[in-house]
Amino acid sequence: MNVTAFLVSGLGTASPEVIGEPYEDADGTVYLPMFRQPVLVFHGTEETLTAAHNRAQSRSMHSSVFTSDLFGTGNDRDNRAAVRAVGKDQLDLVGIAVYGARNAVDKVLKGAQMHS
Numbered sequence: 001m002n003v004t005a006f007l008v009s010g011l012g013t014a015s016p017e018v019i020g021e022p023y024e025d026a027d028g029t030v031y032l033p034m035f036r037q038p039v040l041v042f043h044g045t046e047e048t049l050t051a052a053h054n055r056a057q058s059r060s061m062h063s064s065v066f067t068s069d070l071f072g073t074g075n076d077r078d079n080r081a082a083v084r085a086v087g088k089d090q091l092d093l094v095g096i097a098v099y100g101a102r103n104a105v106d107k108v109l110k111g112a113q114m115h116s
Helices: 002-008 046-058 068-072 076-084 102-108
Strands: 062-067 093-099
Touching: 002 062, 002 093, 046 062, 046 093, 046 102, 062 068, 062 076, 068 076, 068 093, 093 102
Parallel strands: none
Antiparallel strands: 062 093
């Protein structure tokens, strides 16, 4: 779940239309806005993940990556350096996030299963 949180954290900055309005309770306490749409989490084999990453890249879709190297870093600067040090075809992917039209995302995630 922590990987999922990291992966989706960039979507609001790259695609601000995915973020709704701030929440407010009856006492006037304001809370941060959240995604307008559900975040669907899928799982699959390493091959499925690599294929999805390749399809997302070939379609120039907004995406984020989480690699195994990021488990050993402790800050954003080191995270970016760890990804920058490896070519996209050699990334040891743990997860990806993809944003786009539903039919396009469905095609990218072909072979993945909905996480329960």
